[in-house]
Amino acid sequence: MRTFTKTPLAFTYDGRRVEGQDGDTVGSALHAAGVRIFSRSLQFHRPRGLFCVNGRCVSCAVRIDGHPHMRACTVRLESGMTVESEGGWPSMSFDVWRALDFFHFLFPPGFQYRFFIKPRWMFRIWERMLRQIAAHAAVPSPAEKHSSAPSYLKETADVVVVGGGAAGLAAASAACRQGLRVTLIDDNTDLGGGARRSPEALEDAAHEALALKTLTLHLDTRCFAYYGDGPVSAFRGNTLIEVTAKAVVIATGAYERPMIFGNNDLPGIFLSTGALRLLHRYGVRPGTHAVVAATTDDGIATAAALLDAGVHVEAVVDARMHGGAPSSQRLHERGIRILAGYRIEHARGLGRIRAVTVAPCDGHQTRAVHTLPCDVLVTCGGFQPANELCFQATSQGNFLMEGAGGWKSLAQGERQLAARDGTPLFVAGNAARIGSLAKARLEGRIAGLAAAAEIAGGGAALADELRRERAALAALAEPDRWEGESA
Amino acid sequence: MKKKAFVCFCMDVTEAALREAFRQGFREPELMKRFTGAFMGPCQGKTCAANVLQRAAEMAGVDASSLRAPTCRPPLVPVPIGLLAAGADEGSDDAAH
Numbered sequence: 001m002r003t004f005t006k007t008p009l010a011f012t013y014d015g016r017r018v019e020g021q022d023g024d025t026v027g028s029a030l031h032a033a034g035v036r037i038f039s040r041s042l043q044f045h046r047p048r049g050l051f052c053v054n055g056r057c058v059s060c061a062v063r064i065d066g067h068p069h070m071r072a073c074t075v076r077l078e079s080g081m082t083v084e085s086e087g088g089w090p091s092m093s094f095d096v097w098r099a100l101d102f103f104h105f106l107f108p109p110g111f112q113y114r115f116f117i118k119p120r121w122m123f124r125i126w127e128r129m130l131r132q133i134a135a136h137a138a139v140p141s142p143a144e145k146h147s148s149a150p151s152y153l154k155e156t157a158d159v160v161v162v163g164g165g166a167a168g169l170a171a172a173s174a175a176c177r178q179g180l181r182v183t184l185i186d187d188n189t190d191l192g193g194g195a196r197r198s199p200e201a202l203e204d205a206a207h208e209a210l211a212l213k214t215l216t217l218h219l220d221t222r223c224f225a226y227y228g229d230g231p232v233s234a235f236r237g238n239t240l241i242e243v244t245a246k247a248v249v250i251a252t253g254a255y256e257r258p259m260i261f262g263n264n265d266l267p268g269i270f271l272s273t274g275a276l277r278l279l280h281r282y283g284v285r286p287g288t289h290a291v292v293a294a295t296t297d298d299g300i301a302t303a304a305a306l307l308d309a310g311v312h313v314e315a316v317v318d319a320r321m322h323g324g325a326p327s328s329q330r331l332h333e334r335g336i337r338i339l340a341g342y343r344i345e346h347a348r349g350l351g352r353i354r355a356v357t358v359a360p361c362d363g364h365q366t367r368a369v370h371t372l373p374c375d376v377l378v379t380c381g382g383f384q385p386a387n388e389l390c391f392q393a394t395s396q397g398n399f400l401m402e403g404a405g406g407w408k409s410l411a412q413g414e415r416q417l418a419a420r421d422g423t424p425l426f427v428a429g430n431a432a433r434i435g436s437l438a439k440a441r442l443e444g445r446i447a448g449l450a451a452a453a454e455i456a457g458g459g460a461a462l463a464d465e466l467r468r469e470r471a472a473l474a475a476l477a478e479p480d481r482w483e484g485e486s487a
Numbered sequence: 488m489k490k491k492a493f494v495c496f497c498m499d500v501t502e503a504a505l506r507e508a509f510r511q512g513f514r515e516p517e518l519m520k521r522f523t524g525a526f527m528g529p530c531q532g533k534t535c536a537a538n539v540l541q542r543a544a545e546m547a548g549v550d551a552s553s554l555r556a557p558t559c560r561p562p563l564v565p566v567p568i569g570l571l572a573a574g575a576d577e578g579s580d581d582a583a584h
């Protein structure tokens with residue numbers, strides 16, 4: 001299962017002893033130990049497993065040392081942890097309420113507004129029952145509650161940068177080099193964000209950032225709010241961190257979009273970024289037999305990465321008629337079957353994926369429908385900008401999609417906005433518009449320099465540098481290879 | 488049984504549910520959100536937003552980029568509840584009172 005091993009760490013899962021290894025999260029350790037069903041879905045009690053492996057989707061919620069509803073993929077494994085599954089009756093793995101899935105016609109959308117309110121007195125009874133079914137987590141007992149009180153860190157900085165990917169790093173180092181005090185917040189345990197797939201490109205930037213004397217780094221720290229008239233709020237473990245700054249840079253990257261097809265929630269189906277995180281960070285192969293569904297060249301790269309890690313790739317199902325040629329040529333030479341112009345029709349399996357059925361995109365009757373056996377399906381359905389913080393800070397419109405007229409709102413002009421209290425706010429990288437690494441870096445640098453110009457005024461030299469970088473950004477011929485539409 | 492294709496994984500909202508919402512007249516993303524529960528789960532739209540907007544745009548026959556995504560409520564990520572009170576002693580006014 002593993003591509004590399006480290007010091008083993010033992011913990012318990014539902015009473016049985018499981019071994020993970022140093023550097024694991026609870027999620028990666030459980031997956032490596034063969035656990036596929038992590039939780040039950042809210043309404044239909046369908047089995048769910050690791051999906052985004054990045055703390056975004058909540059399908060890996062478990063109880064850890066008495067704390068309910070923790071996302072297993074975000075909690076670093078420690079030896080002796082007690083991990084328990086949540087929800088379901090009599091247990092999460094064997095859940096009688098699963099039957100709800102087959103009686104779904106009784107629960108049409110909006111049923112909660114119609115069905116349970118008449119007659120009025122019945123509502124109390126229904127309420128108690130629904131709570132029982134939908135409540136997946138029990139409140140911690142007094143003994144299980146935090147023994148230590150949460151701690152609080154209050155900081156100030158000239159610039160706070162949220163997100164330590166290519167854009168965030170570039171912004172932080174540009175602002176530091178202008179003599180500003182910068183605080184950088186990222187929810188990973190290392191810098192680099194999405195660009196960690198090409199480590200060489202990143203090493204320099206990360207090293208450079210670490211060498212900056214005026215940089216305060218908060219890793220493994222999640223920013224959860226910026227209301228635009230107060231500090232940027234984040235937390236790490238049991239510590240609340242509030243940073244007040246003169247300028248804010250949002251470089252939170254993007255969220256991957258799931259593909260929509262029948263049974264697209266079966267355990268064993270991964271977002272490509274999730275599967276790669278599992279593989280590269282924790283050395284855990286997501287499965288042994290993979291099918292990769294692609295709409296962009298990301299899919300080709302993902303398939304190659306899986307193959308390199310010793311995962312057998314059954315086929316690449318590419319929605320494009322050209323099947324990703326010429327990039328996919330290399331895969332083809334390695335004996336990988338490329339199904340060009342195909343899409344996933346539905347996934348099959350009970351409790352975990354066993355096969356996928358694929359069909360031609362254009363509904364061509366002449367081309368065959370295939371069923372491919374697999375124990376993991378990796379989907380590359382494109383990205384949506386992670387721009388909620390900008391939205392919360394400005395109360396301006398939140399537009400996620402690029403249309404015929406280009407990107408709305410955030411992507412226009414200099415990517416400079418103003419928070420509600422007038423604090424200059426910059427958006428850089430994928431958070432502004434999905435694009436390449438080069439674009440993310442340039443935008444980051446521009447954000448850092450522009451923040452310096454806003455705060456300190458800066459001289460003609462700074463204005464010159466800004467002008468040059470902006471010209472470079474304008475001249476950047478942006479390949480649209482990284483943008484994808486979900487199938 | 489027809490296989491369910493999920494758009495929102497948190498609240499178990501399927502593609503068919505979105506179509507039904509649209510049919511009943513809940514055509515704006517904000518209304519779809521309130522009717523189906525999409526965007527309202529613990530992920531606050533991180534997984535579903537783009538796909539819901541795209542489906543809504545297709546059904547309404549408009550350009551997806553013209554649709555405004557519903558508000559993502561703070562907190563952006565699930566936060567241990569006790570933490571929100573952590574700064575209260577120091578006089579921070581947005582800690583939970």
Ligand SMILES: Cc1cc2nc3c(=O)[nH]c(=O)nc-3n(C[C@H](O)[C@H](O)[C@H](O)COP(=O)(O)OP(=O)(O)OC[C@H]3O[C@@H](n4cnc5c(N)ncnc54)[C@H](O)[C@@H]3O)c2cc1C
Nearest residue numbers: 163165166167186187193194223252253429430436437440
């Ligand atoms: C599979 C794949 C292949 C690619 N290949 C190429 C390629 O070959 N060439 C190329 O030029 N480009 C490529 N790209 C694009 C390139 O990687 C991105 O454009 C670039 O990494 C974007 O950088 P960023 O800083 O905007 O975002 P990211 O690198 O995503 O960084 C955002 C960071 O912010 C963090 N974050 C998000 N929200 C929070 C929060 N609330 N609190 C704290 N931290 C948060 C994230 O964890 C992440 O670390 C590829 C992208 C993908 C996904």
Ligand code: FES
Nearest residue numbers: 051053057058073
């Ligand atoms: S939140 Fe853990 S897999 Fe998505």
